Amino acid sequence: MSYIEIRGLCKKFGDNVILDHVDLDIEKGEVVAIIGPSGTGKSTLLRCLNLLEKPEAGTIKVDDRTYDLKTKDRRVKQNLRRESSMVFQQFNLIKNKNSLENVEEGLRIVKKLGKEEARKKALGALEHVGMSDRLYHYPKHLSGGQQQRVAIARSLAMEPNLLLMDEPTSALDPELVGEVLVTIREAAKAGNTTLLVTHEMNFVRSVANKIIFLENGKVVASGAPKEIFGYPNNDRLKEFLAKINMLEGAEYNI
Amino acid sequence: MKLFDWKLVFDQIPPILSALPVTIELTLIATLIGYVLGLLLALIKINKIPVLRQLAVLYISIIRGTPILVQLYVTYYGIPLILKYHNMRFGTNYNLNAIPAILFAIIALGLNQSAFDSEIIRAAIQSVDKGQIEAAKTLGMTGFQILRRVILPQAVIVALPSLGNSLISLIKGTSLAFTVAVVDLTAQGRILAGKNFRYFEVYCSLAIIYWVITVVLENAFKVLEKKFSIPDQPKSPAKEKVEGGVA
């Protein structure tokens, strides 16, 4: 039995089938990367897991707790949301709160920690992402990379059982991508169970334990980075890798 | 007899101001009703609650499409009528003459404000970036927590200038309250003029008073806007303390 088991996840937008009975297993401490063409349902998959979208069917088991993803029960929804934490492409920091307040918010309001304890945890989380010198900066005073690092601190401070990241570096200027990837790598090393959507293939190759290739709402191939990039055994996957120049001779960077 | 008595214009300002508390009471309570009901209407429209939404649209349309003076009279004559009907139908014993006149004006002005404020509040709420709301949701915050801690503080920044304008037009709207027998600033002025027949001077005095109130309010809103807006510079609380200590 895996730590996290997603079963039969289905999602439609109108008549458009976006996710078609997706099953996914994630072990504790594992980093699973989802790759695939644009518009193929990667974001939707992540968003279904914390109910930003309403799936038509599907269950998720975290540790020994099983949730019906189409539950209507508010309490269950709230509990399910607290299992995971999401890092967005657009950072989505709360604009009227500074870095420290952004990280403290969930700790105080959702986890109901005391002032002192929340402050201590938030400071620790911000230190981990190297943002201790920007505690009182508001999002508009921060670069994209800094905002994303605060957002990662906000997610990690909640101590989620599953960290969801949806293209965390896609909205960044190229020179800022590195600092965020370093932060994510640190989070992975620290043993955070992570489901990551990204186009940073070299990063995926060196950080992910498992790669899922999603196409048209289906898991078409999955395996270790070595298998996916080294010996792709699926035509669709090969085609995709060729398109993004990852089929052969890709350099090992980052 | 002088053609225009300058001195009188200023001399009668204090006696007119004796009615200032009434104008303030009218304005404050009507504003409060406007904000609370306006927020409610805005939320109904934003969340597209069936039936209520259609009612809200109709309500806002009617209020915005009729003069405030007509609304004052409808309230003034309508409410006693309803109570009378209630007395006849259910044998209750409401004393229609005991209703203070100011109540009619407060209700009419409050309802009027709610229609205008609801549109301001709705636009301001919808201007708040959706991504943050999703982030707050995934943190596990409830809808009410998100509204109070994320949406409203940012919507206020957007709404304040328009709410300020709406308040200023309300202050001026209160000058119609005399039509339903409320003695506000304008009514007080007319009473004075009725005695000395210096109508022109009284209306000059009133103009000065309303103008000063409006200027004060405009500046109060500027201060509020500054207070609610996100600081231009990063602000560390430690630094503030040091400055405070020196002062």
Ligand SMILES: Nc1ncnc2c1ncn2[C@@H]1O[C@H](COP(=O)(O)OP(=O)(O)O)[C@@H](O)[C@H]1O
């Ligand atoms: N709210 C929505 N309403 C309708 N269609 C949507 C919505 N969100 C996404 N889609 C569609 O679902 C498909 C998958 O989108 P998405 O999960 O964002 O893809 P990816 O993240 O893999 O690029 C796309 O075709 C997109 O147009």
Ligand SMILES: [Mg+2]
């Ligand atoms: Mg996407």
